[in-house]
Amino acid sequence: MKTESMNCRLGCGACCIAPSISSPIPGMPNGKKAGERCIQLDERNLCKLFGDESRPKVCSDFSATFDVCGSTNAQALALITELEELT
Known part of the structure; x- marks a missing residue:
């Protein structure tokens, strides 16, 4: 997977849905x-x-990266959900 930074995709919202925020x-x-x-x-x-x-x-502090956000909004939601479940 690519780990370089990327610009957020407007309208994605995966980082505001998938993870828990304490x-x-x-x-x-x-x-x-x-x-x-x-x-x-x-x-x-x-x-x-x-x-x-x-x-x-x-x-x-969150920065979008390809390894966390993938190539689509659906992929971002799936990847961040998986990371949340693993932590």
Whole structure:
């Protein structure tokens, strides 16, 4: 698999759905469970907090890579779900 960085695919949202997030998120003070859609993900699968200082650090620190995000949105969801299950 390729490990180089890539630009996020707008409307993917896999990193906002597949992993559990233990950090508080505005509107989700206890974070979120794996597979649970983040409340801050809009109907177009875009983060409502992108660029906002209230966005959790764990979200801001995430960088898309081909080995995590694959070539399609469906592949990203499957890969991140698998990584979540392995950890």
